[in-house]
Amino acid sequence: MKKIAIIGGGAAGYFVAANIGKELGSSTVIFEQANLPLQKVRVSGGGRCNVSNACFDPNELVEFYPRGKKELRSVFNAFQPGDTMGWFEDRGVALKIEEDNRIFPQSNSSMTIVECLMKEVEKNGVEVNFSEGVLSIKKSGEGFEIETKKQTYFFEKVIVTTGSTPKFWKNLKALGLDIVEPVPSLFTFNCKDPRIEGLMGISFDQAEVAIPKAKLEAEGALLITHWGFSGPAVLRLSAWGALVLHKEGYGFSIKINFVQQSKEEVLDLLFSKKMNDAKKHIHKYNPFDFPKRFWISLLNYVGIKESMVYADLSKKHLEQLAGELTEGVYAIKGKSTFKDEFVTAGGVDLKSINFQTMQAKALPNLYFAGEVLNIDAITGGFNFQACWSEGYLIAQNLRQKFE
Numbered sequence: 163m164k165k166i167a168i169i170g171g172g173a174a175g176y177f178v179a180a181n182i183g184k185e186l187g188s189s190t191v192i193f194e195q196a197n198l199p200l201q202k203v204r205v206s207g208g209g210r211c212n213v214s215n216a217c218f219d220p221n222e223l224v225e226f227y228p229r230g231k232k233e234l235r236s237v238f239n240a241f242q243p244g245d246t247m248g249w250f251e252d253r254g255v256a257l258k259i260e261e262d263n264r265i266f267p268q269s270n271s272s273m274t275i276v277e278c279l280m281k282e283v284e285k286n287g288v289e290v291n292f293s294e295g296v297l298s299i300k301k302s303g304e305g306f307e308i309e310t311k312k313q314t315y316f317f318e319k320v321i322v323t324t325g326s327t328p329k330f331w332k333n334l335k336a337l338g339l340d341i342v343e344p345v346p347s348l349f350t351f352n353c354k355d356p357r358i359e360g361l362m363g364i365s366f367d368q369a370e371v372a373i374p375k376a377k378l379e380a381e382g383a384l385l386i387t388h389w390g391f392s393g394p395a396v397l398r399l400s401a402w403g404a405l406v407l408h409k410e411g412y413g414f415s416i417k418i419n420f421v422q423q424s425k426e427e428v429l430d431l432l433f434s435k436k437m438n439d440a441k442k443h444i445h446k447y448n449p450f451d452f453p454k455r456f457w458i459s460l461l462n463y464v465g466i467k468e469s470m471v472y473a474d475l476s477k478k479h480l481e482q483l484a485g486e487l488t489e490g491v492y493a494i495k496g497k498s499t500f501k502d503e504f505v506t507a508g509g510v511d512l513k514s515i516n517f518q519t520m521q522a523k524a525l526p527n528l529y530f531a532g533e534v535l536n537i538d539a540i541t542g543g544f545n546f547q548a549c550w551s552e553g554y555l556i557a558q559n560l561r562q563k564f565e
């Protein structure tokens with residue numbers, strides 16, 4: 163009779179099974195409702211699978227998790243991105259670190275990761291029951307009764323790795339677990355504004371974006387898209403502000419500094435242009451390091467005509483232009499999904515979990531890993547890293563208990 167059930171054959175579930183060893187593997191079943199495993203891994207990272215991030219210090223790593231920051235520190239102390247790299251490389255998967263620290267397989271194909279995980283699970287002799295979704299789970303003595311459409315089973319230990327779909331949550335609530343209701347995280351900001359109209363594709367290497375009402379700020383690349391604003395700075399704000407922006411119905415204002423200088427510094431610069439480049443046409447001479455099209459758009463917005471030279475700039479023009487460059491306010495109305503890479507905040511309340519073992523505090527022998535927990539990160543390989551680290555910890559704990 164099998165002892166261990168893993169509910170959900172995604173990244174987290176497969177990583178538990180891949181680390182469980184042969185002895186326990188032969189006593190383990192994965193229940194997966196779909197007819198193939200690891201579907202999100204397949205499509206992840208635009209088909210390349212951003213497996214992790216080269217941030218090797220757990221204290222720094224946790225800063226990328228708006229939810230889970232405190233709890234994950236001990237989990238990353240047990241298994242961090244360096245361990246992930248070692249784990250895959252020991253199994254023949256060559257990895258590479260890209261300039262922005264994201265880690266991908268050298269093959270640039272997520273299938274390399276999928277195949278590696280499937281092989282390890284098979285090597286451990288874990289049974290995988292495809293197209294067998296778990297309908298309910300109930301406590302039964304020291305273990306749990308699991309019902310699928312095929313039959314009812316009993317297991318001593320159950321690992322829940324059902325991902326972010328709330329469908330399974332009613333079962334968890336019935337077991338007495340607290341659930342934080344889902345809200346989207348990682349999205350881009352919709353904005354219709356004459357200053358950015360027709361400018362999609364223009365990017366700023368380092369912008370400062372703030373949501374004053376939520377007291378949130380982020381720095382990083384900023385991109386003007388068809389719908390509004392995207393890029394790392396916006397995605398970071400969307401993750402850290404997930405709850406409050408949801409409450410606001412995704413209607414709020416952002417303030418952007420496009421030039422990484424204070425308003426006073428920009429005023430000084432523009433004033434010196436007025437004195438030293440007096441005869442130069444402003445529309446033609448953009449003193450900043452961003453595309454001319456945005457410069458012209460801002461000039462038109464503040465009423466600086468194409469015929470004007472720097473000498474024609476009034477004090478009001480200078481003030482307005484410096485304001486637009488350093489504290490431009492944009493109204494955001496709504497959000498869009500980032501490259502289909504939707505991540506949800508919400509899930510099993512972290513207060514219910516013992517992060518030394520990933521077991522529910524009130525329900526020993528019931529373990530959780532992956533997006534079913536109220537943990538999420540910004541984009542960059544961090545969401546998978548949480549799955550690998552939590553999954554590894556569970557496998558270690560089970561091995562200690564049984565072996």
Ligand SMILES: Cc1cc2nc3c(=O)[nH]c(=O)nc-3n(C[C@H](O)[C@H](O)[C@H](O)COP(=O)(O)OP(=O)(O)OC[C@H]3O[C@@H](n4cnc5c(N)ncnc54)[C@H](O)[C@@H]3O)c2cc1C
Nearest residue numbers: 170172173174195206207212295296325532533543545546
């Ligand atoms: C398009 C896209 C791209 C992404 N790219 C990246 C990336 O490059 N890097 C990164 O770090 N993160 C990425 N993410 C996020 C990452 O994919 C998730 O954080 C991760 O897959 C979560 O893993 P999981 O095992 O918790 O859940 P999932 O991968 O969602 O797996 C859960 C599994 O459980 C099954 N299941 C659910 N309910 C039941 C049930 N009742 N019975 C049986 N089975 C059930 C589901 O069918 C599924 O197979 C991406 C997400 C998306 C959507």
